[in-house]
Amino acid sequence: MALSELRRLSAGRLPRIAILAMVLIPTLYAGMYLYANHDPYGGLSRVPAALVVDDTGADVDGDHLDAGRQVADQLLESDDFAWSEVDADQAAEGVRDGTYDFALTIPADFSTALTSSARLEPERARLQLTTNDANSYLSTTIADTVVQRVRDAVASQVSEEAAERFLLSLAQIRSDLLDASDGAGQLRNGAASAVEGADQLVTGTTQLSAGATDLADGLAELSGGVDELANGLDTLQTQTAGLPSDTATLAEGARQVADANDQIAEIGDTAAGVVDTLADSYAEGRTDLVAQLQASGLNADEQAAILAIYDGLGEPVESVTTRVDETSTALDDLASGADQVAAGNEALAAATPALVAGISSAVAGADQLNTGAQSASDGADDLSSGASELASGASELDTGLVQLSDGINQLATGLDDGVEQIPLLSDDERRSIAQTLGNPLDIGNESDAEAASYGAGLAPFFLALAAWIGGYVLFLLVRPLSSRALAANQASLRVALGGWLAPAVLGVAQMLIALTVVALAVGIDLGDMVRTGAFMALVSVTFIAIVHMLNAWLGAAGQFLGLVLMVLQLVTAGGTFPWQTLPEALHPAHHLLPMTYAVDGLRQLMYGGETALALHAVLVLLAWLAAAIGLSALAARRQRVWSVSRVRPELTL
Amino acid sequence: MSEATLVAEGVAVGSGPRALLRPTSLSVRSGAITAAAGDPGHGHTALALALAGRLPLTAGRVVPGDARERQRLVGLVDVPGVSEPDDVLPVRTVIGEDLAMARASASRSAVRSAAADLGVRAALDERFDHLGPAERSRLLLALTARRRGVQFLVLCLPERYGALVPDWLPAAQTHAAEGFGVLVTVGRQTARTLSDSHPEIAVAAIGSEMIA
Numbered sequence: 018m019a020l021s022e023l024r025r026l027s028a029g030r031l032p033r034i035a036i037l038a039m040v041l042i043p044t045l046y047a048g049m050y051l052y053a054n055h056d057p058y059g060g061l062s063r064v065p066a067a068l069v070v071d072d073t074g075a076d077v078d079g080d081h082l083d084a085g086r087q088v089a090d091q092l093l094e095s096d097d098f099a100w101s102e103v104d105a106d107q108a109a110e111g112v113r114d115g116t117y118d119f120a121l122t123i124p125a126d127f128s129t130a131l132t133s134s135a136r137l138e139p140e141r142a143r144l145q146l147t148t149n150d151a152n153s154y155l156s157t158t159i160a161d162t163v164v165q166r167v168r169d170a171v172a173s174q175v176s177e178e179a180a181e182r183f184l185l186s187l188a189q190i191r192s193d194l195l196d197a198s199d200g201a202g203q204l205r206n207g208a209a210s211a212v213e214g215a216d217q218l219v220t221g222t223t224q225l226s227a228g229a230t231d232l233a234d235g236l237a238e239l240s241g242g243v244d245e246l247a248n249g250l251d252t253l254q255t256q257t258a259g260l261p262s263d264t265a266t267l268a269e270g271a272r273q274v275a276d277a278n279d280q281i282a283e284i285g286d287t288a289a290g291v292v293d294t295l296a297d298s299y300a301e302g303r304t305d306l307v308a309q310l311q312a313s314g315l316n317a318d319e320q321a322a323i324l325a326i327y328d329g330l331g332e333p334v335e336s337v338t339t340r341v342d343e344t345s346t347a348l349d350d351l352a353s354g355a356d357q358v359a360a361g362n363e364a365l366a367a368a369t370p371a372l373v374a375g376i377s378s379a380v381a382g383a384d385q386l387n388t389g390a391q392s393a394s395d396g397a398d399d400l401s402s403g404a405s406e407l408a409s410g411a412s413e414l415d416t417g418l419v420q421l422s423d424g425i426n427q428l429a430t431g432l433d434d435g436v437e438q439i440p441l442l443s444d445d446e447r448r449s450i451a452q453t454l455g456n457p458l459d460i461g462n463e464s465d466a467e468a469a470s471y472g473a474g475l476a477p478f479f480l481a482l483a484a485w486i487g488g489y490v491l492f493l494l495v496r497p498l499s500s501r502a503l504a505a506n507q508a509s510l511r512v513a514l515g516g517w518l519a520p521a522v523l524g525v526a527q528m529l530i531a532l533t534v535v536a537l538a539v540g541i542d543l544g545d546m547v548r549t550g551a552f553m554a555l556v557s558v559t560f561i562a563i564v565h566m567l568n569a570w571l572g573a574a575g576q577f578l579g580l581v582l583m584v585l586q587l588v589t590a591g592g593t594f595p596w597q598t599l600p601e602a603l604h605p606a607h608h609l610l611p612m613t614y615a616v617d618g619l620r621q622l623m624y625g626g627e628t629a630l631a632l633h634a635v636l637v638l639l640a641w642l643a644a645a646i647g648l649s650a651l652a653a654r655r656q657r658v659w660s661v662s663r664v665r666p667e668l669t670l
Numbered sequence: 671m672s673e674a675t676l677v678a679e680g681v682a683v684g685s686g687p688r689a690l691l692r693p694t695s696l697s698v699r700s701g702a703i704t705a706a707a708g709d710p711g712h713g714h715t716a717l718a719l720a721l722a723g724r725l726p727l728t729a730g731r732v733v734p735g736d737a738r739e740r741q742r743l744v745g746l747v748d749v750p751g752v753s754e755p756d757d758v759l760p761v762r763t764v765i766g767e768d769l770a771m772a773r774a775s776a777s778r779s780a781v782r783s784a785a786a787d788l789g790v791r792a793a794l795d796e797r798f799d800h801l802g803p804a805e806r807s808r809l810l811l812a813l814t815a816r817r818r819g820v821q822f823l824v825l826c827l828p829e830r831y832g833a834l835v836p837d838w839l840p841a842a843q844t845h846a847a848e849g850f851g852v853l854v855t856v857g858r859q860t861a862r863t864l865s866d867s868h869p870e871i872a873v874a875a876i877g878s879e880m881i882a
Contacts, residue, residue, distance in 0.1 A: 032758070504724065504746045504753040505771045505817060657741060658724050661684055664751070665712055 035494060040523055043487035044531040047479045051535055054475060064156060066098040067108035067120035075128035084131050084142075085123040088171055092121070097163055112149045118156040120147040121164060131175050144168060177455025184447045191439040198436050201429035208422035215415035222411040226404035233397035240390035247383035254376050261373060264366035268359065275352070275359035282345075282352035289345035296338045299331055476535065477619035478592025481556060481612050485586065487527040488561040489579045491520040497568040498653050506657070513649035517558075517565045524557035549622045552631065556615040559638045562645035563611065569652035586612035611641045675699045676721060676744065676822050676851060680730035683716045691716035692877035693730055698822055700851040703842050707861030708876025710827065714855040717876055718749045718824045721853070745820035748810045750827065755810075757799035761790060764798055768813035788812050803833030808841040811852075815845055822851040829860055835867065 072085020093100050098118075103111065108120035122145040130142035146164045148157040306327055310320045442450065498516045507515075532550055563582070567575035589596070589603050590612040599607060607613050618634030621627055656663075676698040684690040691713050698704045698721075706717060719725035722744035723737030734740060746753045755764040765784055769776040785791040790805050801809065807828050814823060823845055828838045842852045855876065856864065865873050 500751070501753050501755065501767070502771060504722075504749065505768075505814075506741050507771055658726065658737070659719050659752070660726070661690055664690060664715055664719065664725070 032494075036523065039487070039490050039494065040527050040530060042490050043480075043483035043527045044534045046486055047476075047483035047531050048534045050479050051476055061098055061159065062096045064098050064159075065111075065117045066100050066160070067111050067117040068092060068100045068102045069105050069108045069120060069122040070102060071105070071125045072123050072127040073125050073129070075132045077132040082128050082132055084171070084175075085127040088127075088167065089123060091170075092167065109147065112147050112152070115149070115152050118152045119149070119160040121145070121160075121167075122147065131171070142171070144171075173456040175455070177451045180454035181447060181451035184442065184451060187439060188442060188447070191436060191441065194432060194436045194439065198429065198432035201425065201432050205422070205425045205429045208418065208425045212415070212418045212422045215411065215418045218411040219408065219415045222404065222408035226401065226408040229397065229401035229404040233394065233401045236390065236394035236397040240387070240394045243383065243387045243390045247380065247387050250376065250380040250383045254373075254380050257373055257376055261366070261369040264362065264369045268362040268366040271355070271359035271362040275355040278348070278352040278355040282348045285341075285345040285348035288341050292338045292341040296334060299334050303327055303331070473623070475593065477616045477623060478590065480531065480535065480553065480619060481590065481592070481615040482583075482587060483531055484524070484528060484553065484557045484615065485560045485564075485583050485612065487531075488520065488524050488557060488564050489576075489583060491523055491561065492564055492568050492576055492579070495520045495523075497565050497649070498656060503653065503656050509653035509657075510646075510650040512653040513565075513569070513646055516569065516653075517562055517646060517649060520561050520565065521558040524561045525554045528553040528557045545622065548631075549619070552618050552622055552635065555635065555638055555642075556611075556618075559611060559642040559645070560615075562642050562649070566645040566649045566652065569649045569656075582610070586610045589613065590616050592616045611638055614638055673700050674743075674821055674851070675733070676740075676853075677733040678717075678721060678730065679732070681717070681720050681727055681732060682729040683720055683725055683727060685728055689728075690725075691720060694874065694876050695730070696853075696872075696874035698851040698853045700821060701846055701849050703839075703846050703852045703854065703871050705861055705864055705871055705873045706853060706855045706876050707858050707873055708855065710830065710857060713876045714826050715749055715751055717855065718746050718826050718853075719752065721822075721824060722746050742819045744822045744824060745814040745817055747814045747823055747825045748807070748828070749824070750830065753814075755798050757797065759798050760795050761785070761798055761801060761809075762794045765790075765794075765809070765813065768816070772813070772816040773818065774816065784813075799831075802837075803828065803831055804837035804841075806831060807833050807838040811838075811841045811845055815848070815850060820850070822853065825852065825854045827855050827857070829857055835860060835864055839868070 068089055070085050070089045072083065072089075074081055074083040074085070076082070089102065093102065101117070105122065108117065108122065111117035112120050124143055124145060126140075127142050127144075130140045133140040144164060144167065146160060148160055150157055303324070306324070307320075310323060315323070496516070498512055502512045502515060529550060532546070532553055536546065564576075564579040567578050567582075569575070571578060585606060589599060589607040589610060591599070591607060592612075596604075596607045596613070614634040614637040618631045618638070621631040621634070678697070679695050680693040681695070682689065682691055682693040694706070694717060696704060696706055706714075708714060708717075716725060720727060721732060721740065723732070723740030724746075732740065734743070748754045755767075762781055762785070765781045766776040769780060769784060774780065782791065782794070785794050788805075788809050790801065790809055793801055793805065798806075807825065811823060811825060814820065823842075825838065825842065838854065842854060846852050861873050861875075864871055
């Protein structure tokens with residue numbers, strides 16, 4: 018039966034073309050739409066937009082800033098839209114008559130306002146957007162978005178620069194503080210040495226003071242001692258007055274002694290001389306003896322005995338000689354000695370007057386010394402008192418320096434702390450902090466499943482819609498229920514299935530071709546092709562079953578209802594805006610109608626979402642399929658019996 | 671096949687000047703051929719459907735009275751808009767479809783053998799409307815007769831595709847001989863010809879009481 022219906026449809030060339038056309042309709046619909054809308058945001062660069070730059074620039078810190086020109090240049094380069102730079106009048110007219118979809122104006126005080134905070138006269142900069150909804154409503158929305166982005170970019174840039182400038186000043190302050198801190202450190206060191214020095218000074222002056230006091234004491238003692246010396250010398254003078262005459266007398270006597278001794282000595286010498294002569298004669302005699310002995314011819318022993326006798330005589334001679342010599346010598350010594358004594362005494366006597374004179378001058382000198390020692394002692398006292406004043410002065414200096422040192426310490430510590438508070442930043446760090454200050458909020462995007470493009474995002478919706486349209490269109494040619502089968506008393510389910518099968522096969526063919534074209538030609542990634550293909554096939558046969566059922570029950574009116582249902586599902590499926598944005602009255606329709614689930618399932622499959630959700634959609638679609646076929650079978654059952662209007666139809670579509 | 675008679679008494683569908691079927695009475699006996707004559711229009715179809723229990727009656731009754739039973743008993747053959755095959759279909763498809771409806775095998779060989787039996791083997795792949803009128807009537811009568819439970823065959827206006835009495839009569843007679851009750855709806859002219867040549871065939875008028 019299905020086969021015959023297919024055969025019926027395909028018999029003849031025109032019908033074949035018709036079938037081909039019908040099979041291609043979903044492809045045409047989905048393919049064209051997805052091709053055209055693959056990346057509408059990418060095509061924005063063809064949308065004409067006017068740009069008016071009235072900015073006069075501003076001077077800040079000696080630089081001339083032309084922010085308006087910069088923004089304009091960036092926009093012109095960016096290719097977001099087909100920008101044309103025109104004057105204000107042209108822009109206004111262009112937006113009015115549709116030449117431009119919208120106009121962006123950078124006013125004259127743009128740069129001035131941007132730099133106003135630097136001059137401490139804050140004022141917001143303004144950008145002006147002129148739109149005309151008569152041109153295109155979406156253009157307005159998109160223009161709004163773009164201008165927002167421009168605003169954000171400019172704001173971020175300005176904040177970043179301001180922040181960088183602040184940070185730079187802060188770095189300058191820090192380095193100045195650092196210098197101050199170094200200086201304070203040196204100062205502290207100096208103060209410490211000063212304190213040490215003062216300490217030493219204190220010690221030194223204290224010692225000096227003590228020493229001066231000692232000196233004064235010592236000199237006082239000296240003075241006392243010298244006084245005693247003077248007294249002693251006086252006494253000596255007195256005692257030695259008679260000395261010269263005494264020594265002269267002594268000298269005389271010594272001389273006399275000496276003379277006497279001299280005479281004795283001479284006698285001694287004479288005796289000595291005699292004795293010596295004696296000795297010599299003895300000696301000569303010996304020698305003569307020896308010679309005589311030898312000449313005599315006596316033997317040695319006899320010679321020796323004679324000699325011995327001679328020698329025996331010699332002993333006392335010798336001893337007498339010796340004694341006399343010794344005595345002579347002693348007497349000589351004595352004489353010389355006495356001579357010396359006499360000389361000495363004479364010298365002494367000669368010197369004694371000088372001694373006495375010397376003692377007198379010593380006395381005089383001692384008196385002077387006494388006076389001098391006294392004044393030295395007084396002077397030393399003054400020195401002592403002066404030194405102790407110096408010592409106390411040094412002590413005060415020390416105290417003062419310690420305070421100074423403490424104060425400097427505090428200064429140095431304070432400066433160091435100050436330096437600590439200001440962080441040390443490298444150029445890169447400063448820049449990145451400035452950037453973050455300028456743009457503190459970043460939006461991270463985590464995507465559980467992602468559509469590759471705008472077109473890919475809408476593909477599930479349009480594919481589902483294409484499936485419905487494809488199914489709908491088939492029933493312009495296909496008969497839902499075969500009258501032959503009905504008239505031949507066939508089982509209703511069989512009739513229903515038979516009527517559904519032919520268009521279902523065509524529907525599957527439609528979907529496969531559409532998917533292939535969309536995937537290959539339009540380039541939309543469909544995820545797992547097999548699963549997506551199978552799912553689309555299910556969607557198609559389900560939709561066809563529904564339209565089939567409507568046709569079986571209501572004939573031409575049913576076909577019309579199919580159209581109505583399509584529109585309803587178009588609105589409630591939630592293929593574009595999230596379905597929750599629909600008015601509440603439409604929510605039941607959303608949950609009930611099958612296209613919702615077709616779109617959901619496709620989404621899950623195409624973007625790699627959860628298979629469980631896709632399975633849910635599959636189950637709902639299967640339920641709709643079963644219900645639709647069941648209802649078609651019911652219709653078949655009823656249509657076993659004709660009605661008058663069926664025999665003679667009033668409305669033919 | 672058991673003896674049975676299909677009787678229509680004053681069967682009418684619709685009323686007024688646009689009535690689909692004016693009151694008609696006739697009877698179809700098994701093993702006999704009956705003709706019903708009327709002007710071409712919806713009346714033929716309406717009569718066929720009414721007899722087959724597939725059209726609610728505005729007036730009159732049919733025996734047997736159970737419509738479901740009649741749906742099984744009466745085979746509608748080539749009724750325009752109801753059971754006539756599509757002209758564009760190949761003969762093979764029509765045969766296959768009918769075999770399937772008769773719950774017989776519809777394989778290519780079965781179709782071939784059925785076609786051979788019915789003398790249309792040569793025309794298997796031709797368009798159905800290219801069949802000659804005699805073959806057409808014969809084919810459709812035979813295919814409908816195969817259905818289980820069918821005792822009466824109603825052939826509607828065979829002359830609309832050019833089948834004259836000699837074209838369809840032999841087939842009708844064959845089936846009548848097998849025990850089917852055959853009703854053929856014809857135009858008035860054909861009815862006159864028929865009653866002249868075959869007086870044994872009862873002729874009723876669609877929209878009026880039985881003539882003879």
